[in-house]
Amino acid sequence: MDLFEGMLQKDKDEFRRVCNKLMSVCFIVRRNETSKTDYYFILRHRNVFERYLDVLGYALEINEDYGVIQMVNRENYNHLNLRLNDSIILLILRILYDEKKRELSLTDMVVNLGDIQEKYLSLKIREKQIDKTTMGNALRIFRRYNLIEILDRELNQEDSRIIIYDSILMAVRVEDIRRVYELLEKYRERRKEGGPAGVSVKVMDQTRGFLFGSREEENEDEEASENPAD
Numbered sequence: 001m002d003l004f005e006g007m008l009q010k011d012k013d014e015f016r017r018v019c020n021k022l023m024s025v026c027f028i029v030r031r032n033e034t035s036k037t038d039y040y041f042i043l044r045h046r047n048v049f050e051r052y053l054d055v056l057g058y059a060l061e062i063n064e065d066y067g068v069i070q071m072v073n074r075e076n077y078n079h080l081n082l083r084l085n086d087s088i089i090l091l092i093l094r095i096l097y098d099e100k101k102r103e104l105s106l107t108d109m110v111v112n113l114g115d116i117q118e119k120y121l122s123l124k125i126r127e128k129q130i131d132k133t134t135m136g137n138a139l140r141i142f143r144r145y146n147l148i149e150i151l152d153r154e155l156n157q158e159d160s161r162i163i164i165y166d167s168i169l170m171a172v173r174v175e176d177i178r179r180v181y182e183l184l185e186k187y188r189e190r191r192k193e194g195g196p197a198g199v200s201v202k203v204m205d206q207t208r209g210f211l212f213g214s215r216e217e218e219n220e221d222e223e224a225s226e227n228p229a230d
Helices: 009-025 036-044 046-055 084-101 113-122 132-144 178-193 200-207 218-226
Strands: 027-029 058-063 068-073 080-082 109-112 148-150 161-164 212-214
Touching (some): 009 027, 009 036, 009 046, 036 046, 036 058, 036 068, 084 113, 084 161, 084 178, 109 113
Parallel strands (some): 080 212
Antiparallel strands (some): 148 161
């Protein structure tokens, strides 16, 4: 039976576009205006997407409460291996999301760079802030994967704003936010001991975030901080 039987040509064309986008960004978010129509298109043709992706070894995870669709590789391939600081920033964003969520009147989880830096310093991972290049590169990665949206063009001011999307709940899956603090504490202890960031891959496993890991090579992370581009 033809998988696309009964589907209009314009819907087939749209399927091709949305499927390629999903495979590129991993997360489709209803709250993101640029992907909102894609989110509802996938819901309308959910069966077609699931059957097509199944042949490729992928599963479609849909959480309508969060308004997020995630593509997951069942064979545990195609992970994005983040640098150490990228992983730390991701976990900090997850903490900030949880803190903002407690303010029940909020619909958009908006934070600024100052919030991230303040949280980073409070965790005592390092005595100095994250450099601008490292911060900017990490946030652009997370924007690409629909975890955040950058609201201000410039990312070199403390009041530069960022929306954290509900997709972060699926990228960093923890039942209790204390688990995120435990992971960050492991990073801090490894730095204190002067050893490699060996907890990096475990971040991906323990949070069940199928997309994110982080490189274990401490020296690469040090180079990024010591040689900022700006």
